[in-house]
Amino acid sequence: MQTAGRIVKPAFCRFIAIIETIMSRTKIYEGKAKIIYATEDSEIVIADFKDDATAFNALKRGTIGGKGKINCQISQVLFQYLEQCGIATHLIDCPSLNQMRVKKVKILPLEVVVRNIAAGSLCQQTGLPLGTVLAQPLVEFYYKNDALGDPLLTHDRLLLLKLATTEQIDQLQKLAKKCDRALCEFFSNCNLTLVDFKLEFGTDNNGQLLLADEISPDTCRLWDNLESDPQNRVMDKDRFRQDLGKVENAYEQVLERVLAQSNFRSK
Ligand code: ADP
Ligand code: AIR
Ligand code: ASP
Numbered sequence: 290m291q292t293a294g295r296i297v298k299p300a301f302c303r304f305i306a307i308i309e310t311i312m313s314r315t316k317i318y319e320g321k322a323k324i325i326y327a328t329e330d331s332e333i334v335i336a337d338f339k340d341d342a343t344a345f346n347a348l349k350r351g352t353i354g355g356k357g358k359i360n361c362q363i364s365q366v367l368f369q370y371l372e373q374c375g376i377a378t379h380l381i382d383c384p385s386l387n388q389m390r391v392k393k394v395k396i397l398p399l400e401v402v403v404r405n406i407a408a409g410s411l412c413q414q415t416g417l418p419l420g421t422v423l424a425q426p427l428v429e430f431y432y433k434n435d436a437l438g439d440p441l442l443t444h445d446r447l448l449l450l451k452l453a454t455t456e457q458i459d460q461l462q463k464l465a466k467k468c469d470r471a472l473c474e475f476f477s478n479c480n481l482t483l484v485d486f487k488l489e490f491g492t493d494n495n496g497q498l499l500l501a502d503e504i505s506p507d508t509c510r511l512w513d514n515l516e517s518d519p520q521n522r523v524m525d526k527d528r529f530r531q532d533l534g535k536v537e538n539a540y541e542q543v544l545e546r547v548l549a550q551s552n553f554r555s556k
Contacts, residue, residue: 360505394491479546484510
């Protein structure tokens, strides 16, 4: 019996350990740019940043070498900075260069876009010339729904679809503008202009609204202040969208400047 116990116990423990490892790495969701894994704590998930790149609602697909590690590090610095500015985010820490431990949230199916300068779909849909400086930041809500092509929402459509209450819309607008002010200042110190960007928010188990997902060259338009050429100045996913080349270089350059700025701020 004793011999059997000695044999059974370690084998059983190994079995439990394997199950625990598998459980702790259960893939909850795989998206276009990240994989979300469960952890042993039901309130925490791991966001694994991939090198995969898509554009135009995944009509265009490719790979940007090193993007996962770059976007994860940039997002970490920016979330830490926004926390210092009083904005609650989902960030906990980064166990590796392309993995972020975050508070699990229920994502609001909204893409909150803030624009400082006309570019992208704003130009296509309104005819405003590229580069027009907006008198004040424009906050827009898009329905986060790939099947529908992420359509632009009006205030009344948000209410109609019960995507947010009037109070939540107001709160999200204020938060988005606060993020914009803080990020414009941060990027300006990196010699980058924040043209526009997309945010995602979610609610945690206590119902608290947290800034989630990522903030990176995949989700921001960033123009290099040291470049006047309209193509050379592009430092974000537009290089991939528009086949401008040197995509990896641009992402690496943004990371370098963001890290330099974060080191400067922490001194
Ligand atoms: P997509 O779903 O658009 O393809 P990603 O590939 O970036 O995007 O996948 C990451 C998914 O994880 C997104 O759907 C995003 O809304 C979601 N997400 C981001 N942060 C959290 C979080 N803290 N908790 C749960 N889900 C999150
Ligand atoms: N964005 C919107 N959906 C996904 C992303 N990444 C970001 C773009 C751009 C901003 O939102 O990267 O910074 C506005 O995009 P658009 O296409 O509406 O002009
Ligand atoms: N994120 C969307 C996509 O991957 C839109 C874009 O970035 O162009 O298709």
